[in-house]
Amino acid sequence: MNNKANKILITGGAGYIGSHVAERLINSKLKIIAFDNLSRGNRKLINKKTKFIKADVNNLRKLKKVISENNVNTVIHLGGLASVAESLIRKKKYYINNVLGTLNVIKACDKSSVKNFIYSSSCSVYGNVEGNVDEKKKPNPKSYYAYTKFKSENLIKKFSKKYKYKYIILRYFNVAGASNSGKIGEIGNKNDRLIKNLAIQYFKKNPKINIHGSNYKTKDGTCIRDYIHVSDIADIHYQCIKYLNKYSKSNIFNCGYGKGYSVLEIANILKKMKKETQINFMKKRPGDVGQVKANINKFKKTFKWKPKFNSINKILNSSIKWEKKLNHL
Numbered sequence: 001m002n003n004k005a006n007k008i009l010i011t012g013g014a015g016y017i018g019s020h021v022a023e024r025l026i027n028s029k030l031k032i033i034a035f036d037n038l039s040r041g042n043r044k045l046i047n048k049k050t051k052f053i054k055a056d057v058n059n060l061r062k063l064k065k066v067i068s069e070n071n072v073n074t075v076i077h078l079g080g081l082a083s084v085a086e087s088l089i090r091k092k093k094y095y096i097n098n099v100l101g102t103l104n105v106i107k108a109c110d111k112s113s114v115k116n117f118i119y120s121s122s123c124s125v126y127g128n129v130e131g132n133v134d135e136k137k138k139p140n141p142k143s144y145y146a147y148t149k150f151k152s153e154n155l156i157k158k159f160s161k162k163y164k165y166k167y168i169i170l171r172y173f174n175v176a177g178a179s180n181s182g183k184i185g186e187i188g189n190k191n192d193r194l195i196k197n198l199a200i201q202y203f204k205k206n207p208k209i210n211i212h213g214s215n216y217k218t219k220d221g222t223c224i225r226d227y228i229h230v231s232d233i234a235d236i237h238y239q240c241i242k243y244l245n246k247y248s249k250s251n252i253f254n255c256g257y258g259k260g261y262s263v264l265e266i267a268n269i270l271k272k273m274k275k276e277t278q279i280n281f282m283k284k285r286p287g288d289v290g291q292v293k294a295n296i297n298k299f300k301k302t303f304k305w306k307p308k309f310n311s312i313n314k315i316l317n318s319s320i321k322w323e324k325k326l327n328h329l
């Protein structure tokens with residue numbers, strides 16, 4: 001890849017996934033500009049080799065200026081809000097940040113140097129599905145968050161021809177874990193994520209895991225999710241930039257490992273490590289779906305790519321290692 005020609009703008013670049021994508025691309029000597037309003041991100045996650053712009057994606061003038069001054073050719077749009085539960089009570093906030101925010105990033109690509117647009121969508125667009133879902137499955141978003149991701153996907157598709165960019169929509173399944181570098185990981189748990197929570201509980205004297213819902217139509221009644229290590233997700237972005245530069249072709253890909261774990265199975269891993277762990281069963285959370293697992297045949301066929309961290313233990317251990325470090329930061 002011609003690294004000099006690749007200037008990458010990452011919205012949400014000070015967030016959990018954004019910082020891992022930045023680190024991965026910097027390791028391949030790409031130039032990164034992180035654009036983030038820090039509403040959920042953290043300065044500690046910003047790589048020293050990144051140019052950082054503190055601004056909101058709804059600031060079109062700023063976006064246009066940054067793209068043109070830096071001759072950006074690839075936008076990776078991750079900036080947005082990511083909690084299913086919060087989205088149900090703060091719909092307007094989610095509409096502004098996720099839908100209007102995406103529309104703004106799209107508009108900033110008009111008459112610009114941007115050729116490639118990569119978007120962080122979510123498996124939540126599928127809703128509740130049986131078995132491993134592929135990209136052809138008609139989306140059926142169940143939560144407001146999922147609706148904002150699906151709406152954003154459609155806007156990206158709609159304007160691709162007019163604004164002359166090719167896109168890759170990545171439907172991430174559940175992203176977890178932390179970089180081997182030990183420098184970045186998830187800070188805070190506003191999004192109430194299971195693996196992060198498990199890592200926090202690991203260091204408590206009396207660990208507690210709350211399981212929301214125990215009568216879903218799954219093997220043990222608790223929700224099933226497909227977890228993917230954040231460093232594999234980060235590498236997928238590098239593969240996508242290469243793909244877009246080479247083929248200039250728009251596409252949609254699921255990003256998971258194709259294997260589902262129930263919440264109870266994961267909670268029991270912690271219980272095995274820490275016998276005193278208490279598992280509490282709570283009411284179902286509105287917006288949660290029973291199960292979602294990826295069919296990743298399309299991704300594997302297109303990229304001939306192998307994940308490096310596809311084991312639930314690697315994910316958990318990296319998360320725990322990061323949590324230990326975070327407590328001493």
Ligand SMILES: NC(=O)c1ccc[n+]([C@@H]2O[C@H](COP(=O)([O-])OP(=O)(O)OC[C@H]3O[C@@H](n4cnc5c(N)ncnc54)[C@H](O)[C@@H]3O)[C@@H](O)[C@H]2O)c1
Nearest residue numbers: 012014015016017037039040041056057079080120122175
């Ligand atoms: N983590 C997952 O499992 C997962 C799964 C599917 C999709 N996603 C998507 O991936 C993206 C990144 O998620 P994350 O887990 O890193 O969350 P995160 O909250 O750590 O990162 C999001 C970043 O976007 C920034 N941001 C929010 N609104 C903004 C705005 N209006 N202008 C500029 N910056 C803004 C936040 O400050 C934060 O740094 C999100 O769009 C999310 O919907 C995440």
